Amino acid sequence: MLSKRIIPCLDVKNGKVVKGVNFIGLKEVGDPVELAKEYYKQGADELVFLDITATHEHRDTMVEVVKQVASQIYIPFTVGGGIKTIEDIKKILRAGADKISLNSAAVKNPELIQEGAKMFGNQCIVLAVDGRKREDGSGWNVVIHGGRIDTGLDALDWIKKGVELGAGEILLTSMDADGTKQGFDIEFCKAVRDIVEVPVIASGGCGSLEHFAEVFEKEAADAALAASLFHYGELTVGDVHKYLKERGIEVRSC
Amino acid sequence: MIGIIDYGMGNLHSVFNAVKKYDENCIISSDVQESEACDKLVLPGVGAFPDCMENLHNTKLFEPIKKWVLEDKKPILGICLGMQAMFESSEEKGFTLGFGFLKGKVIRMKEEGLRIPHIGWNQLEVNTEHPRAFLIEQKPYVYYVHSYYAHDYDPEDCIGYSYYGKSIIVPGLFNKDNIYASQFHPEKSGEDGLRILEYFIKEA
Numbered sequence: 001m002l003s004k005r006i007i008p009c010l011d012v013k014n015g016k017v018v019k020g021v022n023f024i025g026l027k028e029v030g031d032p033v034e035l036a037k038e039y040y041k042q043g044a045d046e047l048v049f050l051d052i053t054a055t056h057e058h059r060d061t062m063v064e065v066v067k068q069v070a071s072q073i074y075i076p077f078t079v080g081g082g083i084k085t086i087e088d089i090k091k092i093l094r095a096g097a098d099k100i101s102l103n104s105a106a107v108k109n110p111e112l113i114q115e116g117a118k119m120f121g122n123q124c125i126v127l128a129v130d131g132r133k134r135e136d137g138s139g140w141n142v143v144i145h146g147g148r149i150d151t152g153l154d155a156l157d158w159i160k161k162g163v164e165l166g167a168g169e170i171l172l173t174s175m176d177a178d179g180t181k182q183g184f185d186i187e188f189c190k191a192v193r194d195i196v197e198v199p200v201i202a203s204g205g206c207g208s209l210e211h212f213a214e215v216f217e218k219e220a221a222d223a224a225l226a227a228s229l230f231h232y233g234e235l236t237v238g239d240v241h242k243y244l245k246e247r248g249i250e251v252r253s254c
Numbered sequence: 255m256i257g258i259i260d261y262g263m264g265n266l267h268s269v270f271n272a273v274k275k276y277d278e279n280c281i282i283s284s285d286v287q288e289s290e291a292c293d294k295l296v297l298p299g300v301g302a303f304p305d306c307m308e309n310l311h312n313t314k315l316f317e318p319i320k321k322w323v324l325e326d327k328k329p330i331l332g333i334c335l336g337m338q339a340m341f342e343s344s345e346e347k348g349f350t351l352g353f354g355f356l357k358g359k360v361i362r363m364k365e366e367g368l369r370i371p372h373i374g375w376n377q378l379e380v381n382t383e384h385p386r387a388f389l390i391e392q393k394p395y396v397y398y399v400h401s402y403y404a405h406d407y408d409p410e411d412c413i414g415y416s417y418y419g420k421s422i423i424v425p426g427l428f429n430k431d432n433i434y435a436s437q438f439h440p441e442k443s444g445e446d447g448l449r450i451l452e453y454f455i456k457e458a
Contacts, residue, residue, distance in 0.1 A: 001376065001377070001417055001418070002372065002374050002375070002376050002418060003374060003375045003376065003377070003395060004374075005374055005375065040444070043444075045374070045375055070267065070268065070271050071271050071274075074271075074272055074441060074442060074443070074444055074445070074447060074448055075397070075442055075443075075444055076397060076439075076442050093265050093267070094267060095267070096267045096268060096271055098265065098268055098442065120264060120265060120300075121264050121265075121300040121301050122371075123300060123371070123373070123399045124264075124265065124300075168371070168373070168399075169373065197369050197370055198369075198371070198373075199369065199373050199374065222369070222373075222374065223374070252375040252377075252395035253395065254394070254395065254444055254445065254446065
């Protein structure tokens with residue numbers, strides 16, 4: 001049977017991983033390549049790199065990081081952050097990434113999804129959506145720029161459209177759950193998973209092993225993403241796989 | 255020397271990176287003569303089947319590959335869409351003929367409530383009768399991304415398969431004589447996938 005995926009996410013700024021990391025035995029803790037190799041060894045099913053570099057000059061640093069990662073790990077990995085044009089997509093894929101995640105840029109220019117999917121295949125285009133529940137509770141709005149701007153777009157409408165345009169997966173971050181460590185936003189994930197056939201990757205809010213189990217047992221996601229939980233060494237991917245397996249959830253063993 | 259065939263169907267760099275681990279001299283090539291100088295070929299590919307075959311014809315690679323496989327009997331490995339091209343035909347977006355190296359046709363996955371595409375890690379079951387069964391004897395999980403799958407194939411050709419949904423059996427790995435084909439991505443399936451690539455590169 002198809003297994004549920006566990007995906008560590010690394011935020012990279014100017015070629016270095018930000019957020020603390022304390023793996024024992026890593027040569028340089030902030031080195032994304034070393035960290036990627038560590039997660040690969042732990043049995044990560046996939047990796048996501050989010051480039052949060054603010055300035056344009058440092059963009060090429062990310063391309064270098066991607067090149068090095070690609071020659072050392074043999075699982076799928078996605079790169080997102082700051083990708084605005086087909087040229088940007090091409091550059092990152094050429095460097096060896098398997099998928100590109102589009103967030104704000106896709107909201108501003110939905111054709112980017114279509115063009116990217118047409119040129120590289122739907123499986124290459126991950127639509128990243130950050131959503132926040134509307135105050136009246138009637139649904140979720142798409143927010144961009146790290147949650148600072150509410151677009152007023154209904155998240156479910158936007159996701160439906162994104163999939164029609166060719167997005168092959170949805171990386172869904174709940175801004176309500178993000179950072180709380182209280183668990184994934186089951187309601188939001190489920191609402192999205194009910195309206196699309198493509199896989200949904202749940203992100204935001206994971207603070208424990210139990211939270212991984214919950215999002216899968218409630219059939220709210222196909223994959224779960226976490227960052228700090230792994231970076232701070234609180235859990236390894238191996239721990240999560242083992243726990244889920246004991247709970248009867250299909251995961252990869254390697 | 256391994257030649258990875260570039261015929262305009264998607265991202266070849268992952269395949270290149272993995273093959274390079276075992277063959278430092280491997281090349282990506284869209285040139286017939288260059289490909290003919292290789293000992294073994296890898297045919298990767300993502301996208302739609304009709305575009306795949308059209309590109310193989312337009313780049314004038316179709317006939318040389320056919321000759322390479324059927325007359326020269328040199329080893330070839332098709333990956334994902336490249337695997338599908340080895341079969342007789344596909345029903346994706348109409349009806350298109352493939353190379354026909356392997357018996358069988360490629361059809362769409364259909365099942366009520368089934369999530370399509372089939373994306374992610376799935377476990378391989380082994381056809382223990384196959385002489386290459388040892389390649390996957392530990393029943394590894396491998397990484398798939400596809401919506402169509404081979405059907406009506408010769409069971410003797412299939413080394414391993416995965417279960418999806420309630421009723422679908424997805425054949426994952428084939429070998430018949432000099433022809434190797436994998437629906438999943440060995441270059442993205444961790445150490446277990448690399449083992450299959452290594453075998454093809456060193457032993458096939």
